[in-house]
Amino acid sequence: MATITTTKAPRSAPTDPETPGWVRWANDHRKWLFAAPAMIFVAVLLVFPLAWTGYLSLTDAEGSVRAESEFVGIQNYLDVLTDTERFWPAVGRTATFTAVALLFEVVLGMAIALLLWRPFKGQRWVRVAILMPLVATPVAVGMMWRLIFDPNIGLANQVLGWVGIGPQPWLAGQHSALPTTIFIDVWQWTPMVVLILLAGLTSLSEEPQEAARIDGASTWQRFRHVTLPLLMPTLTVAILLRGIDALKTFDILYATKGRGGGSFHEVETLNVYAYGLSFDYNEYGVSSTVLILFFLIIIGAMWALTARRKEAQR
Structure with a gap:
């Protein structure tokens, strides 16, 4: 009579208990850590100009962006x-x-x-x-x-x-x-x-x-x-x-x-x-x-x- 054997998926190797906690955390989140520099760079390129433009839209800035301007709210x-x-x-x-x-x-x-x-x-x-x-x-x-x-x-x-x-x-x-x-x-x-x-x-x-x-x-x-x-x-x-x-x-x-x-x-x-x-x-x-x-x-x-x-x- 034939017997059916099942194979279990191999488990990941246990983490060395002597490994520092931050190393284990970095290993668990490595895909985000590798992508983080590019994501931060893109975010800075997008967020800063958008925030600065939004701030200028609430002022009466004219002549020069470094000239003194007053806050006018939503008047613009x-x-x-x-x-x-x-x-x-x-x-x-x-x-x-x-x-x-x-x-x-x-x-x-x-x-x-x-x-x-x-x-x-x-x-x-x-x-x-x-x-x-x-x-x-x-x-x-x-x-x-x-x-x-x-x-x-x-x-x-x-x-x-x-x-x-x-x-x-x-x-x-x-x-x-x-x-x-x-x-x-x-x-x-x-x-x-x-x-x-x-x-x-x-x-x-x-x-x-x-x-x-x-x-x-x-x-x-x-x-x-x-x-x-x-x-x-x-x-x-x-x-x-x-x-x-x-x-x-x-x-x-x-x-x-x-x-x-x-x-x-x-x-x-x-x-x-x-x-x-x-x-x-x-x-x-x-x-x-x-x-x-x-x-x-x-x-x-x-x-x-x-x-x-x-x-x-x-």
Whole structure:
């Protein structure tokens, strides 16, 4: 008759009773001790600037951060939140820029990723060409497109002239500047979304696709009912990363329109507005207030997108 023997998991070696207590404690918490220096360094880099900005937002600091300032409490917040000439229009432009740019980047990124998903001749070179915009810095990209969209000598109006269309103001127009900067952002950062979604597509199993194909599902039906649900966690990550980054866009806007977001503040987002208050007018108290409010907006957006990601994973 066969006997069944069970094996027990080996126990950890007993601690030497002569070992000092602090050594035993360090051994039990070694994973936290190894990570502690990096965590403390990051915390200092985040907490100190945020605390200092929060303090300045409660004062009337201007001219110099070392100049004497008085504590004004929440007066700066009341002034900023009731500012319908600069602050709330900047909030609207920030939301418009982020939402429209993110929408186009996700849709185009998904389409391009699906095209690159299946192997074809020259695929490697096509991928390299699509990812090229990510190589250049945003300031260089902004300056390049500023020359292309120049209303007098720009290539864009020359191409329109070849097909019989009159010159357009592009970045110089009060109503066309924001859509043009959105186009520049989409041109540069869509490849980032492509890269994330393509990595997600290549990790998907082929079995659900084959099963749907055998059942007679069309290409659109396979994408809608098979590919998209399986890709949703990756898509949520792409939206989270790119959405927060688009919300903080500054360099492209400043490189193309300069201080104030243009003569009529046509592309003045919260980043550009806070920069102008700090470095153009030296109103550090008010600019710190705008930055704290902007920080809260970013935290709220991160919380909403993270909650959406958790729902997609369920």
